[in-house]
Amino acid sequence: xxxxxxxxxxxxxxxxxxxxxxxxGCGAAIHRAIETGHLVTIVIVTDGxxxxxxxxxxxxxxxxxxxxxxxxxxxxILTGSSLNMIWLG
Numbered sequence: 001x002x003x004x005x006x007x008x009x010x011x012x013x014x015x016x017x018x019x020x021x022x023x024x025g026c027g028a029a030i031h032r033a034i035e036t037g038h039l040v041t042i043v044i045v046t047d048g049x050x051x052x053x054x055x056x057x058x059x060x061x062x063x064x065x066x067x068x069x070x071x072x073x074x075x076x077i078l079t080g081s082s083l084n085m086i087w088l089g
Contacts, residue, residue: 003032018038019067020050023074034079042075043086 012033016022022030022042034039048067049060058066072082 003036003038007033007038011041014040014042016042018043018046018051019044019071020074022071023078026061027074027078030075031078040079040082041084041086043088044071045088047087057088 006029012030014022014026014030016025022044030040030042047064049064051063051067052058055063068087072085075085076082
């Protein structure tokens with residue numbers, strides 16, 4: 001199925017429950033949508049801070065900051081920018 005069939009003529013919104021779901025689950029579609037001129041907005045629902053609850057070396061704030069950097073880097077690679085990202089936390 002091509003991106004036009006999936007997206008239609010307008011912009012594309014990717015709703016990701018956790019950081020990295022957007023790039024792992026929809027990375028190819030995001031890249032193709034950008035290539036074909038669609039505005040892509042990525043909404044990440046959580047900050048990822050609860051992924052390693054028992055870790056002493058990775059407290060929640062550190063995890064959230066790292067997950068955000070990773071997601072922004074991945075989206076920048078896929079789209080050329082990380083400006084169209086919304087973080088709900």
